[in-house]
């Protein structure tokens with residue numbers, strides 16, 4: 001009988017009662033075909049591959065990461081609580097060493113959900129990876145975490161949540177934002193003033209094949225992971241780089257995904273996108289599971305796999321080599337570049353318009369971060385939308401220094417109640433979350449003129 005080299009945990013949660021609409025590509029069949037394939041291949045009969053029932057996250061788990069307007073329950077369905085719960089179940093099993101690694105095959109996905117949530121963006125309401133990570137940090141004292149996002153779309157939500165956190169390395173490899181939703185993830189997006197360089201974006205040209213993905217992993221992702229030395233590696237495992245995916249333009253394969261998994265060695269993989277329901281997902285998922293378990297995956301080949309058609313052109317190869325060189329160079333020079341980009345200030349501001357394509361909401365956001373060399377910095381966010389009103393959100397990081405804690409409470413104390421519908425204070429150090437609701441602002445202003 002086959003025995004896994006690494007004990008690997010699986011969670012399945014197809015979310016039968018959750019869909020954006022019945023014909024939407026984000027639907028339950030995404031996981032049903034995979035489940036059938038996993039049974040057919042007998043993966044669950046292999047000694048060392050174990051299945052767990054998905055847990056459920058609490059509102060407190062969500063409030064550790066997000067500011068939901070007006071609250072977590074109003075932007076989440078039961079399926080969102082369980083999808084994040086599935087990731088948490090795998091995370092806990094890894095942290096408690098019940099398994100070596102694991103894969104949460106869950107939906108709805110999460111990597112487009114940012115820190116502030118007015119609604120759904122890119123099919124995502126809450127960030128299931130971040131909810132899991134912050135639970136593990138609080139419960140098991142894990143500090144340094146790397147997230148490698150291999151979904152074809154830029155993981156802009158995860159990037160936003162960890163933009164200011166020097167303890168979280170976020171690497172996203174995706175199809176170039178000039179050619180695909182959400183239109184971000186360029187090489188110069190490298191993190192905020194207190195965490196410059198720990199956001200790494202690798203935009204790849206359309207028609208990148210397995211060769212290009214593996215080149216990037218070997219020449220860029222692995223050296224960066226080696227230097228960062230995370231205690232935990234999370235893979236946001238999106239499978240829409242597959243050649244048969246209807247929403248994207250890449251030429252990746254199931255074998256390639258398996259090899260990529262073997263190289264990155266994630267402790268926890270969490271399913272993100274992937275919309276080629278029959279042609280890709282069952283094969284890619286089986287490949288990833290075998291690679292996690294340390295088993296031979298060389299027989300995992302899609303029925304419509306055509307090596308000649310999927311071969312990368314010389315132009316694409318050259319472009320990928322140049323991008324990799326460029327990104328590695330930016331990583332190596334992040335220390336000196338930081339001062340050139342940000343200089344020395346006490347506070348930094350940025351203003352953004354964020355579009356929730358799934359729900360059609362426009363959010364206006366103004367963010368202020370305290371410059372700090374001792375911690376990720378106290379963060380103050382003003383946010384508003386026509387649909388959800390306005391809020392002031394203050395975040396004190398888990399490893400905040402004394403000055404940043406004081407700054408957070410000072411902002412809260414001085415908050416002008418006449419200006420916001422809601423005021424939030426998220427103190428990660430104390431693990432508390434205060435909501436002051438039902439304000440009536442004097443001036444209702446949702447857009448900049």
Ligand SMILES: [Zn+2]
Pocket residue numbers: 151152153238240272273274
């Ligand atoms: Zn995607």
Ligand SMILES: [Zn+2]
Pocket residue numbers: 372373374375376377378400401402403404
């Ligand atoms: Zn600080």
